[in-house]
Structures are given as C-alpha cells and as structure tokens.
C-alpha cells in the first residue's frame with residue numbers, strides 16, 4: 001500500500017488528491033492525506049457573492065488553449081458548467097498618456113499578424129511600426145541554444161523598445177505581476193522562443209500558424225464557471241475522500257526516513273511512503289531546510305504580491321452602462337505611474353457576473369506600499385474616475401491581498417529547475433509541484449498535480 005501525503009490544498013494539491021482518489025477507486029493500492037494550513041481549500045481560488053455580484057478574489061478564469069483545467073472539470077462532473085469568455089466583446093486597451101487606446105487588431109501577445117491595424121494605431125510611433133512590420137523580412141538572429149535572456153531583451157531584438165514599454169511590460173505585469181527585464185524569455189514565452197529558433201521571424205511564424213489552423217473554429221480565449229472559479233474547487237473537493245482532508249493543519253516538519261517520510265503538524269506525526277509538496281517554493285524550502293542546496297535553490301525563486309480590488313457601480317447612476325468602453329479591460333504601462341497595473345471589465349468578459357443594472361470592474365495591483373485597504377480602494381477609485389471619467393461613487397468595493405503569490409520565472413529559471421529536480425530526485429518519494437515551476441496558470445497546476453498522482457503509482 002502506498003501512503004501519500006499531499007501538502008497544500010490549492011488547485012495543485014487538490015488536483016493531485018483528486019486523481020489519487022480516482023486511482024484508488026479504480027483499484028490502486030493507495031491512500032492519501034491532504035494537509036492544508038488554512039481553514040479552507042482552494043488556495044488563491046476563491047469566489048464570493050455579494051447580492052447579485054459574483055466577485056473573484058483571485059483568478060477569474062483560465063486559458064482555454066491549455067486543456068487540463070477543463071479536463072479536470074469534466075472529470076469532476078461539471079463539464080456543463082464551463083463558461084466561455086464573451087470573445088465578441090474582446091478588446092483590450094492600453095493606457096497611453098492618460099488615454100485608453102485599443103491594442104491593434106491581430107496582435108498575438110506582442111506579435112502583429114495584420115499590417116493595416118499596426119499602420120493605423122495611435123499607440124506606436126512610425127519607426128516602431130516600421131520595425132514591427134519589417135521583422136517579417138529582416139528578423140534578428142535567433143537566441144543561441146542554451147542561452148536565456150530577458151523577455152524585454154527578446155522582444156526588443158524583434159520589435160524595438162517601444163513594444164517592450166507599451167505592450168510587453170503591461171502584458172507580462174498583468175500575467176506574472178513581474179518585470180519584463182527580469183523574466184526569462186525561455187520560461188515565460190517558450191512557444192515564441194521555439195518559433196524564433198525555427199522561423200527566425202515571429203511575424204512569419206505567427207502568420208504561418210494562423211494559415212495552418214485555417215478555418216477551424218477558434219476556441220474562446222478564456223474559460224470560467226457559471227458560478228465562478230470556486231465551482232471548480234467545490235467539485236474537486238467533492239471528489240476527494242473527506243476523511244483524508246486535514247484543514248488548519250500546517251505541516252511543520254518533514255523528515256526523510258530510510259523508507260519514506262515523517263510528516264508532522266502541531267497535532268499529528270504520521271509516516272508516508274510519498275510526499276507531494278504542492279506549496280509555494282519558499283514554503284517547500286522551509287520544510288526541506290535540512291537539504292541546504294535544494295532549499296537555497298527553492299528560496300531563490302522570487303515572488304511578487306498581488307492585490308485585486310473589485311468595484312461595483314450602478315448603471316442608472318452612471319447614466320448608462322454603455323458609457324464605459326466596450327471590451328475586456330485595459331493595461332497600464334509603467335510610465336503612466338499608476339498604482340493599478342490592469343483593470344478587467346468583468347461584466348463584459350463573462351455573462352451573469354453582476355446583473356444587467358450593474359457594472360463590475362476589477363483592478364490589479366502588485367504593491368500596497370504600506371497603504372491600508374481603505375486607502376488602496378480610494379486610490380483605485382480615483383484612478384478609475386480619471387481614466388474612465390466615472391463621476392459616481394461605487395456601490396461597494398472588495399479588496400483581496402495575496403502576499404508572495406506570484407512566482408517570478410527569472411532569467412535562468414529553466415536551469416534552476418533542472419538543479420531543483422536533480423536534487424529532489426535524489427530524495428525518493430518526494431515530488432514538488434505548484435505554480436513555481438512549470439507554469440503558473442491554473443491548467444499548468446492541474447497538469448502537474450495529475451502527473452504527480454500518476455507518478456506516485458508508477459514510480
């Protein structure tokens with residue numbers, strides 16, 4: 001019988017426990033315990049309802065193109081609850097000298113696939129437009145194999161500085177809460193680096209990929225759930241043996257035995273054959289302090305904070321909901337010097353989020369700078385008032401702080417991962433999963449959790 005301790009009840013640990021339970025029900029000789037330090041499961045995934053409004057405290061959706069989260073939803077019996085984003089309303093703006101300018105049509109991240117919208121946009125200077133379109137015929141030399149560089153350097157080589165400042169910085173800050181000068185091109189933009197190696201020109205590669213897809217129906221960009229992301233957590237939890245779940249049970253120490261692992265909380269000491277650590281890298285490092293090299297590598301993965309501020313306005317007070325721009329929201333490049341880095345127009349992105357007579361906006365920040373909740377909400381209200389010309393007060397606002405929640409895949413991340421994985425493999429029965437390693441989106445976390453469960457049984 002294999003006995004598995006899954007430590008961490010975010011979506012990574014939940015996925016591992018869920019798939020262990022499925023294997024157990026299918027006859028595998030396995031039992032498991034899921035240890036979670038807080039009183040609730042789900043980690044940063046949490047949905048709350050206030051009157052008619054559905055407020056996401058953490059993630060609001062996942063990328064549809066990565067199948068593992070939707071697969072988990074179907075495995076958990078809620079495939080019919082998947083909710084596609086309203087892509088016909090998809091439009092993203094960039095704040096440029098205080099004004100919202102639409103991102104040119106046809107941009108794939110920062111790669112243009114249509115010439116006319118680039119030529120027409122007010123967002124970019126003529127020399128940048130020339131460089132972007134010219135990349136098709138005169139791309140830079142590709143990155144040498146085994147060399148990494150920052151996202152900023154990678155994008156600058158292809159499209160110039162202005163694309164870094166106006167597109168790469170805000171897009172990457174929106175996804176990673178990070179700085180494009182520090183993030184690794186190989187770890188955060190692996191598909192683009194692969195395209196560069198094959199085609200040299202990112203524009204040419206993107207157009208070729210589009211042609212190959214031909215008239216296949218395009219998937220919605222994002223997927224959520226009818227009653228919010230919490231629905232995924234609830235369905236997955238329902239698929240786990242409740243007797244295996246330990247809430248309010250922070251694992252305080254981990255000792256490697258001759259065969260297996262001793263896991264201690266303040267209330268229990270138990271032995272397991274396998275341990276799956278589904279924690280932030282720094283929390284795993286604390287439990288693995290007796291392996292100084294491994295702990296040091298884990299601790300070297302940097303994290304940034306994330307703060308979400310959701311604001312609800314009543315349409316009749318706004319005169320008309322349609323006064324706000326159409327689209328999914330806007331991104332704020334650093335030179336704009338705002339507290340918020342992005343804002344989602346939630347009522348446009350997904351159906352049924354706040355009734356027809358309200359609009360729901362959600363702003364993202366990465367730094368509180370010592371401000372209280374009330375001060376941050378006031379700062380966001382005032383920035384939104386000036387950017388969107390909103391002159392009415394909010395009906396209500398909610399703020400959620402997620403300290404050290406966003407791992408930064410900095411230059412050299414893949415090399416660091418190789419060291420971590422070598423050191424972890426030297427400790428039989430140990431698996432490290434979670435958003436610190438191979439992707440921080442929900443689908444990546446689910447994939448890692450499922451793989452860890454399968455490997456426990458086959459390994």
Ligand SMILES: Cc1cc2nc3c(=O)[nH]c(=O)nc-3n(C[C@H](O)[C@H](O)[C@H](O)COP(=O)(O)OP(=O)(O)OC[C@H]3O[C@@H](n4cnc5c(N)ncnc54)[C@H](O)[C@@H]3O)c2cc1C
Nearest residue numbers: 008010011012037043044059060250251434435440441442
């Ligand atoms: C504000 C925000 C917005 C996001 N938006 C999106 C999005 O739209 N789409 C997307 O795909 N991704 C998004 N992400 C990223 C994604 O949500 C996360 O990467 C993912 O949910 C992390 O899951 P996890 O299980 O690895 O970690 P976590 O959710 O951090 O879970 C780790 C768990 O471990 C527990 N724990 C810690 N120490 C111990 C211990 N010693 N013992 C026991 N338990 C412990 C914690 O309490 C926590 O519950 C967002 C993240 C944030 C913060």
